[in-house]
Amino acid sequence: MSDKPYFEKHVFFCVNQRDDGRSSCGERGALAAQKHAKGRIKQLGLNGHEKIRINQAGCLDRCEEGPVLVVYPEGVWYTYVDHSDIDEIVDSHLVGGKVVDRLKI
Amino acid sequence: MSDKPYFEKHVFFCVNQRDDGRSSCGERGALAAQKHAKGRIKQLGLNGHEKIRINQAGCLDRCEEGPVLVVYPEGVWYTYVDHSDIDEIVDSHLVGGKVVDRLKI
Numbered sequence: 001m002s003d004k005p006y007f008e009k010h011v012f013f014c015v016n017q018r019d020d021g022r023s024s025c026g027e028r029g030a031l032a033a034q035k036h037a038k039g040r041i042k043q044l045g046l047n048g049h050e051k052i053r054i055n056q057a058g059c060l061d062r063c064e065e066g067p068v069l070v071v072y073p074e075g076v077w078y079t080y081v082d083h084s085d086i087d088e089i090v091d092s093h094l095v096g097g098k099v100v101d102r103l104k105i
Numbered sequence: 106m107s108d109k110p111y112f113e114k115h116v117f118f119c120v121n122q123r124d125d126g127r128s129s130c131g132e133r134g135a136l137a138a139q140k141h142a143k144g145r146i147k148q149l150g151l152n153g154h155e156k157i158r159i160n161q162a163g164c165l166d167r168c169e170e171g172p173v174l175v176v177y178p179e180g181v182w183y184t185y186v187d188h189s190d191i192d193e194i195v196d197s198h199l200v201g202g203k204v205v206d207r208l209k210i
Contacts (some may be wrong), residue, residue: 012117012162049168056163057117061154071178075110105118 002080005073007053009094011037013069025067029082031056033067036083040090050051052094065105078103110178112158114199116142118174120163129174130172134187136161138172141188145195159198170210183208 007081013034017026038047038054046052062068062077069089070077074100080086084102118139122131123143143152143159151157166199167173167182175182181204190208197203 006167006182007180010175010177010180012160052148053166055117055165058161060112060160061158068116070111072115073180075178077111086173105138 003048006049006052008030010072011052011054011069011073011094012057012060013037013055014058014060014062014066015056020064022063023066024063028067029066033069033083033086034079037086037090039093040087044095046095064104068105076088077105079105109155110152113155114157116159116174116199117162117165117175117177118142118160119165119167119171120161122207123168127168128171129168133172135172136169138174138185138188138191142191142195145192146199149195151200152166167210172188173210182210184210 013030014025015030015034016024018024034054034056039056041052060068061090065079068079069079078089080103088100088103118135119130120135120139121129123129128144139159146152146157146159167172170184173182173184176198184195191206193205197205
């Protein structure tokens, strides 16, 4: 068995949608952002085993700071506003290994 | 800001349910297993910031080995059959820090 992690970078987007009037990642474009990131990684040929996986997740319990995502195994958390923020996280962090300080939470 | 990870252990259960006839974690009790683990962690008072978070996730792309979960930041993957397997993962790994080799994938 390989000693490498199953995914080199495993990214989880909170896509939780609240129905109780409280703010949630889901109503701030999280699902579209996740699909955008997933598509971009696929386009770059970086998806799959020992590479990068872009996942949806339930509530990550940082609602007030949202929309949020987390990159494992390093455990770096980000917020984002639009797809250009997502592109920066993909290009700088996921592909280049350099954390995007301005979006880090 | 604390240097500690936001969650000491962040657990993701694949709860994906396929509609195309292919086998999926969701149809093998994943949601009930996730709720069981989450309840147990809460009962132990171990849920929350700098402690343990039990999340639902979309397809983790290891369908054939499912149902699966992954524990970060260590990136240890498990399969399970029933709630006693979940209890063993909670007690041994999440609480005690000892990987459950027999369930590891």
